[in-house]
Amino acid sequence: MSYYEFFCPVKVIAGQAALEHVPYEFSSRNCKRPMIVTDKGVRAAGLLDKVLTAFEEGGMDVTVIYDDVPADSSKQTVKAIAKEYRSKKCDAILAIGGGSPIDTAKAVNILVSEGGDDIAKYSGAGVLTRPLKPFIVIPTTAGTGSEVTSVAVIADTEKEVKLAFASSFMLPDAAVIDPRMTLTLPPHITAATGMDAMTHSVEAFTCMAKNPLSDAYASAAIKKISANLPKVMKKPDDAEARLEMAQASTMAGIAFSNSMVGLVHALGHSLGAICHLPHGLCMSLFLPYVLEYNLESIREPLSELLLPLAGPEIYAMTPKSQRAEESIATIRKMRDDLYRDCKLPRTLQETGKVDKSQLDRIAQATIDDGSIMFNPREATLEDARAVLEKAWG
Amino acid sequence: MIRERLRPLASQAKRGYVRLMLEVVGRSMEAISQVDEQVRGEVSVLPNGFLFAMRVMPNGPALVMRKQRDGSLQYIGGDSAQKPDLSVQFKHLHHAFMVLSFQEKTAQAFANDRILVDGDLGYATRMTRVLNRLETFILPKLVAERAVKQYPDSLGLPEKLINGARIYLKVVTNFVDTVRSS
Numbered sequence: 001m002s003y004y005e006f007f008c009p010v011k012v013i014a015g016q017a018a019l020e021h022v023p024y025e026f027s028s029r030n031c032k033r034p035m036i037v038t039d040k041g042v043r044a045a046g047l048l049d050k051v052l053t054a055f056e057e058g059g060m061d062v063t064v065i066y067d068d069v070p071a072d073s074s075k076q077t078v079k080a081i082a083k084e085y086r087s088k089k090c091d092a093i094l095a096i097g098g099g100s101p102i103d104t105a106k107a108v109n110i111l112v113s114e115g116g117d118d119i120a121k122y123s124g125a126g127v128l129t130r131p132l133k134p135f136i137v138i139p140t141t142a143g144t145g146s147e148v149t150s151v152a153v154i155a156d157t158e159k160e161v162k163l164a165f166a167s168s169f170m171l172p173d174a175a176v177i178d179p180r181m182t183l184t185l186p187p188h189i190t191a192a193t194g195m196d197a198m199t200h201s202v203e204a205f206t207c208m209a210k211n212p213l214s215d216a217y218a219s220a221a222i223k224k225i226s227a228n229l230p231k232v233m234k235k236p237d238d239a240e241a242r243l244e245m246a247q248a249s250t251m252a253g254i255a256f257s258n259s260m261v262g263l264v265h266a267l268g269h270s271l272g273a274i275c276h277l278p279h280g281l282c283m284s285l286f287l288p289y290v291l292e293y294n295l296e297s298i299r300e301p302l303s304e305l306l307l308p309l310a311g312p313e314i315y316a317m318t319p320k321s322q323r324a325e326e327s328i329a330t331i332r333k334m335r336d337d338l339y340r341d342c343k344l345p346r347t348l349q350e351t352g353k354v355d356k357s358q359l360d361r362i363a364q365a366t367i368d369d370g371s372i373m374f375n376p377r378e379a380t381l382e383d384a385r386a387v388l389e390k391a392w393g
Numbered sequence: 394m395i396r397e398r399l400r401p402l403a404s405q406a407k408r409g410y411v412r413l414m415l416e417v418v419g420r421s422m423e424a425i426s427q428v429d430e431q432v433r434g435e436v437s438v439l440p441n442g443f444l445f446a447m448r449v450m451p452n453g454p455a456l457v458m459r460k461q462r463d464g465s466l467q468y469i470g471g472d473s474a475q476k477p478d479l480s481v482q483f484k485h486l487h488h489a490f491m492v493l494s495f496q497e498k499t500a501q502a503f504a505n506d507r508i509l510v511d512g513d514l515g516y517a518t519r520m521t522r523v524l525n526r527l528e529t530f531i532l533p534k535l536v537a538e539r540a541v542k543q544y545p546d547s548l549g550l551p552e553k554l555i556n557g558a559r560i561y562l563k564v565v566t567n568f569v570d571t572v573r574s575s
Contacts, residue, residue, distance in 0.1 A: 005506045126509060164514070208542075209504035260504065368438075370514030373503050373521065378543035 004211030006258045007168060010148045014177035014247055019051055022094065022136060023058030025174050029134040031092035033063040035085050037105040038096040043067045045184050047140055051096060064088045069097065073104040074155045075163070078119045082111040092134040095172075096181075098141040098193075099279070103152040106170045109135050120156060120163055128167040137172040140181045142245040143193025143280050145200055145253020147175035162273075177250055179243035187233060187342040190245075192280030194229040195338070197221060197249040198331070199264050199283035202291070204255035205305060206298040207262040208374045214259035217251045223308035224248035229334070233341045262375035263366075264290045267387065270365035275354050284335060285348060289390045291328050293383065297376040299324045306330065347393025359388045407490050412454035412471070414493040415447065417564075418524070419456035419468035424563030425527045426466040429556060432526055433464055435519045445520055446477035449489045450509070466523075468567075479512030479520065495532070495540040499524055530557045 013021050026034050042048055048067065055062050066081050085093070085108065093112075095105030110122050113132035122128065137147040146152075152165045185193070201218040204210065210218075225248045231241035267290065268282035277285075291302065303323035307315040309330045318326045338344040348354040363384040366372065372379055379387075425432050439445075439460045448455030457473040458466045483489035488507035491497040499521055502508050510517045525541040529548060538544045 003505045003507075124511060126511070207504075208500060209506075368515035368518065370518060373500055373514075373518050376542075378500075378525070378541070378545075 002211070004209070004213075004258075006211060006213040008148060008171075008254045008258065009168075010171055011174040012148075012177065012250060013174055014250070015243065016179070018176050018178040019054040019138070019180065020058065022051065022138070022176055023055055023060040025136055025176075026060065026092055026094075026134065029092065029173065031134050032060075033088070033090045034060075034092040034094050035081075035088070035090040036062055036065045036067075036094045036096060037069060037081060037108060038065070038067045038101050039069040039071075040067055042097050042101070042140055045140075047181055047184070048096065050180055051094075051138065062094075063090050069101045069104045071100055072155050073100050073107075074157045075119050076157070077104060078107040078111060078154060079117050081105075081108045082117070085112045092136070094136050094138065096138045096140060098139070099144040099146050102137055102139070102144070102146040103154060105135065105137070106146075106152040107154050107165060109133055110165065110170070119154060119165075123163040123165055125166040127165075128169040130169065132169050135172045136174045136176060138176045138178065138181060139246065139249070141185060141189065141193040142182050142242070142249040143196035145197065145249055145256065147172055147177075148250055148253040149257040151257075175250060177243070177246045179239040179246065182242045182246050183237055183239065185236070187236065188344060189280075190232055190236065191229070191338040191342050191344040192278055192284060193249070194225060194232075194245060194280075195284035195287070195335070195344070196280035197245075197252040198225050198229075198334075199268075199287050200252035200256040200261065201225070201248075202287065202305065202331075203261040203264055204252070204259040206291075206294065206301050206376065207260060208376055209259045210301065211259060214255040217255035218259075219305065219308045221248040221251040221255060222305060224251070226309050226311075226330075226334070230337065233338065260374040261371050262290070263294065263372060263377075263379050263384075263387070265371040266366045266369035266375070266379075267362070267384065267391075269369050269371065270362045271348075271354070274358055274362055274365065275351075277351060277353060281345065281351070284338070284344060285346070285351070286387065286391055288328050288332050288335070289387050291331070292390075293379075293387050294375065294377050295324060295328075302327050348388070348391050349393040354392075356392065359385065359392070363388055404486075408454065408486060411449060411486060411489045411493055415454050415456040415471070415489075416468075418447075418493070418527070419458060419470075420564045420567060421527050421531055421560055422458060422466050422523060423468040423567060424560045425523070425530065425556075426464075427563055428559045429526065429530075432523050435523050435526075436460060436466060437464055438519070439516060440478075443479070443516075444473060444475055444477040445516075446473065446480045447482075448480065449483045449486050453483075453486055453489070477512070479510070479516050481517060481520070482509045482511065483507060484509065495528075495536050498540060498542055500542045527560070529553070531560055 095102045109132045139147045150171045201221040204218040224244045228241040228244040264286045267286045271282045306323045306327045335346045345351040366384040443460040445458045528540045
């Protein structure tokens with residue numbers, strides 16, 4: 001008999017004019033002095049202006065804007081933002097961005113709620129024991145799902161390690177999904193983050209901690225991604241399709257944060273750390289090869305995924321015994337289409353940034369990654385090396 | 394009525410079983426770290442003096458191991474004054490009982506949120522692999538298949554028997570040495 005836990009208390013505010021709900025969400029929590037945490041890219045794309053207009057029209061002032069979060073946020077960045085928050089007597093945080101601003105804001109919220117200057121003190125799981133300050137997230141990519149996850153990763157540049165934080169108290173109070181925030185995403189980021197959300201869903205549906213609730217979110221997310229990723233690649237300003245992708249990303253985030261992920265993430269984390277490739281691209285690179293490796297352990301759930309991946313006609317036409325293979329073929333075709341549309345690499349070789357001599361190091365890091373615990377097959381060093389060899393191309 | 398009276402006895406028996414099994418696992422991990430190259434490879438990346446604990450929350454039975462300078466693990470008992478570098482904690486006695494009576498695989502217990510990890514997750518995956526390797530050697534194949542995620546295809550009967558015997562012999566020798574020195 002199975003057992004599972006499922007938890008997602010994040011209020012999801014999604015759709016047309018969702019941004020305009022943000023001032024109310026703060027005032028209803030008795031917050032008057034919110035701080036915005038974001039990055040230069042968000043400001044340059046004009047996305048910050050849309051949020052500021054929503055605040056202005058909503059009759060609320062933003063107390064301070066920190067727009068200098070780097071791509072790989074560090075302890076020092078978190079400390080500097082927390083100092084600013086305290087000096088301006090802020091009472092809530094609004095994160096706008098992709099993974100880095102959101103993770104940074106989660107870490108800042110720990111410091112400003114718990115006190116102190118050293119975020120490293122709070123690393124690990126289960127360290128926090130009480131609710132933090134009001135915290136709202138507006139994602140600007142459709143992929144990470146960070147707006148509904150209870151984890152954050154911050155670099156300790158002095159010790160050259162990544163600090164991981166995990167606590168349900170880090171979950172935002174609300175996630176605001178507004179199609180305007182992803183309309184201007186460039187094609188290669190749209191593709192990579194879309195495949196990130198796809199991987200979250202597929203791993204959530206096929207790894208060891210899968211459960212009926214995460215399955216429901218994962219399969220619904222896959223259906224949305226399969227239908228809408230091609231649309232936004234062809235027509236980037238399709239607001240309807242952008243909203244569908246953003247919702248799919250949030251749903252995939254809810255799925256994987258309640259079921260964990262597996263070998264694709266273990267390999268992807270290692271490749272990203274060693275070769276400095278974006279996370280979404282790393283996911284896309286490994287997904288079909290890991291599914292092939294896991295095939296005999298996941299044949300049944302992977303067969304089920306053919307329906308949301310390819311639609312009812314192909315599902316019905318494919319013999320039951322071939323559906324798992326057809327699911328992998330559909331994902332491969334999706335990657336071929338993305339390569340055609342924006343040159344999103346399909347193999348390690350195509351990235352041009354990985355040297356074959358690095359594969360041993362990546363394999364070694366892979367078997368030390370926590371995600372490997374939840375992979376349905378017991379992946380050894382040799383197995384990881386073999387998957388890397390196939391992904392080399 | 395009789396069932397009511399037997400319930401405390403059953404709980405005591407469960408607690409006793411978990412305590413005994415944690416000691417058996419601790420001593421067997423010490424032994425396998427002395428004889429198996431694969432386990433020595435897993436342990437090699439842990440810093441010297443690294444303390445690993447597996448315990449039942451909140452104050453239940455536990456095992457504590459220390460990484461030695463010679464690369465092996467030493468079983469140091471059911472408690473330690475020093476805070477462990479890595480602590481793997483079962484949320485309830487019954488969860489530990491299910492894993493230690495091979496009704497639930499260790500990896501499945503992690504997936505089912507029955508275990509909390511305090512420390513480096515990478516080291517936790519290594520220690521889980523050590524535990525799995527131990528179980529494949531010392532348990533009959535039918536039981537080991539229930540305890541580990543995947544029974545290794547490459548493990549033949551001769552290797553299993555020889556290594557299993559070496560581990561059991563080491564456990565007995567280490568146990569006798571402990572008794573003599575105490």
